[in-house]
Amino acid sequence: MLARLIRGKPLAYLDNGASAQRPTAVIGAVDDYERRHHANIHRGVHTLSQEATGLYEAARDKALAFLHAASRHEIIFVRGTTEAINLVAQSYLRPILKAGDEILITHLEHHANIVPWQLVCEQTGAKLVVAPIDERGEVHAEAVEALMSDRTRLFACAHVSNALGTVLPVRRLMAAAKARGITTLIDGAQAVPHMSVDVQDLGCDFYAFSGHKLFGPTGIGILYGRESLLERMPPWQGGGDMILTVTFRKTTYNTLPYKFEAGTPNISGAIGLGAAIDYLSALDREGAHAHEHALLLYASETLGKIERLRIIGTARDKASLVSFVVEGVHPHDLGTILDEDGIAVRTGHHCAMPVMEHFKVPATARASFAFYNTFEEIDRLSAGIRRARSIFA
Amino acid sequence: MELNDLYRDVILDHNRRPRNFGVLESADARVEGFNPLCGDRLTVQLKMAGDAIADIRFEGQGCAISTASASLMTEAVKGKSRTDALALFERIHSLLTDDAAPSDELGKLAALSGVREFPARVKCASLCWHTLAAALKAPDPTHLNAVSTETD
Numbered sequence: 001m002l003a004r005l006i007r008g009k010p011l012a013y014l015d016n017g018a019s020a021q022r023p024t025a026v027i028g029a030v031d032d033y034e035r036r037h038h039a040n041i042h043r044g045v046h047t048l049s050q051e052a053t054g055l056y057e058a059a060r061d062k063a064l065a066f067l068h069a070a071s072r073h074e075i076i077f078v079r080g081t082t083e084a085i086n087l088v089a090q091s092y093l094r095p096i097l098k099a100g101d102e103i104l105i106t107h108l109e110h111h112a113n114i115v116p117w118q119l120v121c122e123q124t125g126a127k128l129v130v131a132p133i134d135e136r137g138e139v140h141a142e143a144v145e146a147l148m149s150d151r152t153r154l155f156a157c158a159h160v161s162n163a164l165g166t167v168l169p170v171r172r173l174m175a176a177a178k179a180r181g182i183t184t185l186i187d188g189a190q191a192v193p194h195m196s197v198d199v200q201d202l203g204c205d206f207y208a209f210s211g212h213k214l215f216g217p218t219g220i221g222i223l224y225g226r227e228s229l230l231e232r233m234p235p236w237q238g239g240g241d242m243i244l245t246v247t248f249r250k251t252t253y254n255t256l257p258y259k260f261e262a263g264t265p266n267i268s269g270a271i272g273l274g275a276a277i278d279y280l281s282a283l284d285r286e287g288a289h290a291h292e293h294a295l296l297l298y299a300s301e302t303l304g305k306i307e308r309l310r311i312i313g314t315a316r317d318k319a320s321l322v323s324f325v326v327e328g329v330h331p332h333d334l335g336t337i338l339d340e341d342g343i344a345v346r347t348g349h350h351c352a353m354p355v356m357e358h359f360k361v362p363a364t365a366r367a368s369f370a371f372y373n374t375f376e377e378i379d380r381l382s383a384g385i386r387r388a389r390s391i392f393a
Numbered sequence: 394m395e396l397n398d399l400y401r402d403v404i405l406d407h408n409r410r411p412r413n414f415g416v417l418e419s420a421d422a423r424v425e426g427f428n429p430l431c432g433d434r435l436t437v438q439l440k441m442a443g444d445a446i447a448d449i450r451f452e453g454q455g456c457a458i459s460t461a462s463a464s465l466m467t468e469a470v471k472g473k474s475r476t477d478a479l480a481l482f483e484r485i486h487s488l489l490t491d492d493a494a495p496s497d498e499l500g501k502l503a504a505l506s507g508v509r510e511f512p513a514r515v516k517c518a519s520l521c522w523h524t525l526a527a528a529l530k531a532p533d534p535t536h537l538n539a540v541s542t543e544t545d
Contacts, residue, residue, distance in 0.1 A: 331456075
């Protein structure tokens with residue numbers, strides 16, 4: 001993929017925040033499954049079914065190790081981060097929420113960590129409370145803690161902001177919530193590609209991420225949930241596999257994690273996700289993270305030299321992405337011009353309209369880096385921006 | 394597919410100096426158009442004299458394509474009757490979405506034909522036209538909901 005030409009130019013893929021590219025090992029694992037091991041899982045006694053089940057469940061074990069969860073019962077396969085959060089909103093929170101209760105989030109959340117809570121507030125009469133961000137795009141723990149009240153039933157936040165790159169002080173936030181008996185959820189979609197995540201160390205009750213941002217396939221993700229919570233939650237979706245027995249008088253539900261996995265899952269997606277986790281484990285992750293950090297510093301410096309370019313999101317602790325606006329060139333136009341240079345960036349509101357509103361911009365352009373990006377690609381980005389500016393001058 | 398097919402001089406000029414940009418006092422109709430996918434947002438304001446568009450202005454913030462298209466549109470429809478303006482809307486819609494060469498009578502609007510090579514930008518160019526059409530077709534254009542590119 002990275003060798004592709006776009007409009008006759010080498011691809012510079014700087015849109016990893018939207019989705020990452022897959023290593024051949026991941027594509028190979030999916031391909032191998034499709035060619036040689038596919039069958040439906042869990043129910044069959046024949047060889048192929050057992051092979052497919054083995055591969056699927058092995059992927060669950062890899063996810064368990066990846067997050068350092070305590071048990072397989074705590075790893076649920078879902079479609080992605082969005083589904084994971086909806087599951088928690090409807091299956092954990094909705095049954096216990098009363099009118100006047102509060103859900104606390106931050107101003108920099110992705111819509112996936114806003115709308116499911118808004119829906120459940122509409123359904124129950126609960127209230128959404130939003131912790132502020134400052135002009136650098138930072139979340140201050142004191143400001144969040146000040147909003148934790150005795151009506152707060154859940155605190156949900158991003159680990160890393162997709163629009164700004166801000167890394168939130170999650171350990172401290174989790175501790176503060178825990179001290180007040182508030183359940184917590186972390187949206188880890190933008191974090192897992194860039195850092196090691198240990199849910200025991202973080203102390204969160206729920207953690208969600210998507211496979212396709214982690215160099216794995218689309219249509220698959222993981223919800224980690226503390227076993228004691230998942231145990232008490234009613235099922236998310238009904239159907240096959242999540243049941244033990246079905247009669248028209250009464251149906252009994254399966255044990256964890258299957259209680260939350262109705263129907264035939266995205267088997268190839270799960271296997272691909274497992275392969276992505278394997279690939280990352282074999283990588284020198286420290287080195288990769290260091291390279292990403294170097295890319296961030298170089299991009300901030302290089303783009304910072306362009307006149308009338310403003311970087312949006314200047315937190316002291318950032319993941320490797322740069323959101324910016326260029327005076328006189330709308331992000332949309334910038335994106336089209338950069339595409340002509342073979343450069344892929346994302347333009348728009350990044351599913352974070354409240355962030356755009358906070359910074360009083362209609363949209364930004366965002367370059368988001370993975371470990372396979374290069375300094376040369378940043379140079380090309382810079383040249384492309386200057387070219388766009390001259391077209392519009 | 395060349396960039397200067399999209400960013401022709403006419404487009405760049407109308408983006409830099411949009412015509413009929415600003416508030417129209419005592420407008421008969423004010424309709425907002427919004428593209429939720431990219432954040433382009435504009436408001437079209439009309440003053441009618443009988444069946445003709447006596448004056449038209451637009452405000453808002455958006456990309457060069459949406460701004461230029463709106464500017465060109467206001468120049469083209471000022472003075473036109475409701476029917477003629479709506480007919481022009483249909484012709485522009487075809488221009489942006491099909492293959493035919495633009496006809497000469499479109500004048501400067503023909504510059505928009507480059508947009509169809511950039512499918513991701515078609516909605517940018519058509520936003521103002523959809524907004525105008527909503528204003529012209531509505532029985533009561535003073536109480537119209539915002540027009541979105543995503544609800545057609």
